[in-house]
Amino acid sequence: EMAEKAGFPHFMLKEIYEQPRAIKDAIHGNADVINAVAREIAKYDKIFIVAMGTSYHAGMVGRYLFQRLAKKVPIVEDASEFRYEFEDIIDEDTLVIAITQSGETADTLAAMKLAKKKGAKVLAIVNVVGSMATRIADLTLYTHAGPEIGVAATKTYTTQLTVLTMLAIELARILGTADEDYLDELEAGLKAVPNLVEEVLKHDGGIKELAESLVDKRDFFYIGRGVSVPTALEGALKLKEISYIHAEGLSAGELKHGPLALLEDGVPVVAVAPSGKTFDKIVGNIEESRARGAFIISLGDSEELGRVSNAFIRMPDMDELLSPIVYVVPLQLIAYHMAVLRGNDPDKPRNLAKSVTVE
Ligand code: AGP
Numbered sequence: 001e002m003a004e005k006a007g008f009p010h011f012m013l014k015e016i017y018e019q020p021r022a023i024k025d026a027i028h029g030n031a032d033v034i035n036a037v038a039r040e041i042a043k044y045d046k047i048f049i050v051a052m053g054t055s056y057h058a059g060m061v062g063r064y065l066f067q068r069l070a071k072k073v074p075i076v077e078d079a080s081e082f083r084y085e086f087e088d089i090i091d092e093d094t095l096v097i098a099i100t101q102s103g104e105t106a107d108t109l110a111a112m113k114l115a116k117k118k119g120a121k122v123l124a125i126v127n128v129v130g131s132m133a134t135r136i137a138d139l140t141l142y143t144h145a146g147p148e149i150g151v152a153a154t155k156t157y158t159t160q161l162t163v164l165t166m167l168a169i170e171l172a173r174i175l176g177t178a179d180e181d182y183l184d185e186l187e188a189g190l191k192a193v194p195n196l197v198e199e200v201l202k203h204d205g206g207i208k209e210l211a212e213s214l215v216d217k218r219d220f221f222y223i224g225r226g227v228s229v230p231t232a233l234e235g236a237l238k239l240k241e242i243s244y245i246h247a248e249g250l251s252a253g254e255l256k257h258g259p260l261a262l263l264e265d266g267v268p269v270v271a272v273a274p275s276g277k278t279f280d281k282i283v284g285n286i287e288e289s290r291a292r293g294a295f296i297i298s299l300g301d302s303e304e305l306g307r308v309s310n311a312f313i314r315m316p317d318m319d320e321l322l323s324p325i326v327y328v329v330p331l332q333l334i335a336y337h338m339a340v341l342r343g344n345d346p347d348k349p350r351n352l353a354k355s356v357t358v359e
Contacts, residue, residue, distance in 0.1 A: 004149075012150035012242070012346045016332050017201060019155045020194035022145040023325065026159040027191060029144035030166055037123065037139055038170035044095035044121070047074035050082045050111040051099035052356065054153035054237060058125075058160035059099050060230035061324045065168035068227075068321060069186075071177045079111040080359070087114065094120035101148065101156040102355035103131025110359070112136045125163055127156045141167075150347045151354050152242050154332050157234065158197070161325045165190055189319050193326060196316045200329045203313055207330055210297065210311055211337035217268050220245060221259065221294075222331070223252040224272035225282050231272045231324050235331030242346040243338035252285035265293035270334075271309070272327055273300040276320035283308060297334075299327055 008014035041047070047066075049059035059076045067073045074097070077086070090096070096115035100108045103126040113136060115122050124137035127145050134140045143159035169187055172178040220239055224232035229251045236249035250259060252271070263269070269289045273282045279302065286296055286308050298309040306312040313330050315323075339346040 010150065010336070010340070010345075010347050012152055012154060012336055015148055015150050015154045016329065016336065018146070019158050019329065020197045020201075022155040022159050023162050023194045023197065025144040025146075026162040027166065030141055030163055033141065034166045034170050037141060038167055038174055040121070040139060041095060041123070041167065041171055042174045044093065045072070046094045047072060047097065048082065048086065048090075048094065048115075049074045049076045049097045049099065050079040050108060052079050052105050052107055054157045054234060055099040055101060055105075055108075055160060057230045057234040057237070058157055058164065059097070060233070061161055061227060062097070062099075062164040062168070064227040064230075065164055065321060066171065069168045069172035069178045069183070070175055072171070079105070079107040082111045083107060083114050087118070090115055090118040090120050092119040094118070095123065096120050097123045097125065098133060098137065099125045099160055100131075100133050101127040101143070101145075101153055101160075103128045103133035104355045104357050106357050106359050109133060109136060125160055127159070151349050151352050152238055152332075152335070152346060158325050158328065162190065162193070165322065165325070186319055186321065189322050193318075193322055196318055196326045197329055199316050200326055203330060204333055207313070207333045208337045211334055211341055214268055214295075214334075215338060215341045217266070218246060219262065220247040220268045220270060221263070221289075222247060222249040222270045222272065223255060223282070223285060223289075224249075225252050225278040226276065227320060227324055228272040228274060228327065231327050231331070232270070234328055235270060235272070235334070238332055238335035239338060241352065242335055242344060242349045243342055244344065244350070245338065252282050255285055255289065260288070260292065263289055263292040263294045267294050269294040269296050270331070271296060271298040271300075271305075272331075273298050273302075273305055274315065274318070274320050274323040274327060275301050276323075299330055
């Protein structure tokens with residue numbers, strides 16, 4: 001087992017470090033097939049994205065990509081809800097995109113089967129080759145992440161995001177919904193993402209020190225806006241899953257509508273704050289949290305964050321639409337180090353299974 005971990009103490013850490021390679025493989029592995037699949041998607045206006053857990057968060061990022069670039073707004077629903085709520089709405093004019101690492105998640109498979117029964121077209125985005133989801137789907141795109149052993153999804157998430165980004169860019173080209181030069185830039189930017197992840201991994205030592213200072217905290221809040229909302233949700237899920245610390249992810253705008261009441265001296269607030277159209281707004285949310293004594297950990301590319309935060313993780317510059325792939329990496333590392341510091345096995349968290357094959 002030590003050999004399989006390639007010198008890393010845990011599979012999860014190995015898989016976090018494999019992300020630059022995995023993202024490259026996802027790009028190369030889909031380059032020749034993405035156009036045909038995007039052409040199929042272009043035919044539909046009624047689009048659902050269904051998934052569970054981390055894959056569901058990938059679906060949420062997918063919605064932002066589709067709506068910003070292709071002006072199509074898919075309904076993203078967790079598969080356990082979809083299968084019971086949308087039965088009467090799915091028809092031959094519907095496209096269902098199912099995202100599942102394992103291709104064996106019971107709720108996601110049931111949602112796909114329902115969609116097929118109703119005559120919808122089903123596209124699956126899957127990591128495990130030949131899994132059940134690929135047999136149900138009309139079309140499959142693979143994430144090419146390689147086997148993921150750790151229960152916490154890491155490289156399979158960033159490769160799902162890579163595939164969704166490629167799809168959204170291609171769809172926008174086909175539909176003519178975004179500026180061609182901008183789409184070319186975004187595509188070039190995506191190819192540079194593996195290097196950006198490589199850069200972010202260099203912060204690992206600093207992130208471990210940060211985790212040491214946070215190890216006794218009981219509640220964490222993760223905030224983001226726009227395309228960073230799902231990143232906040234995913235950061236919170238990673239922390240809950242392996243460190244067993246309570247964490248909440250939410251849109252920063254929601255803070256004032258309730259959760260702010262929970263902020264007091266020293267409560268960690270992790271702000272996912274890439275430059276973009278709502279950057280000033282999240283700085284405002286950081287300031288209001290800080291005024292209540294919160295300990296602010298911010299991720300971003302603007303030096304301004306250094307001034308308003310207790311800890312600042314400096315991220316490389318990139319288009320906001322690519323940021324979900326890169327910004328989740330420090331959040332994976334925070335969760336990993338917290339888990340290890342608290343004496344947990346991050347590869348095998350209590351009560352959880354790698355793939356949830358029962359409802
Ligand atoms: C992620 O860290 C979790 N282990 C879990 O939420 C997972 O993403 C979910 O069960 C869905 O699995 P799937 O992608 O294999 O369908």
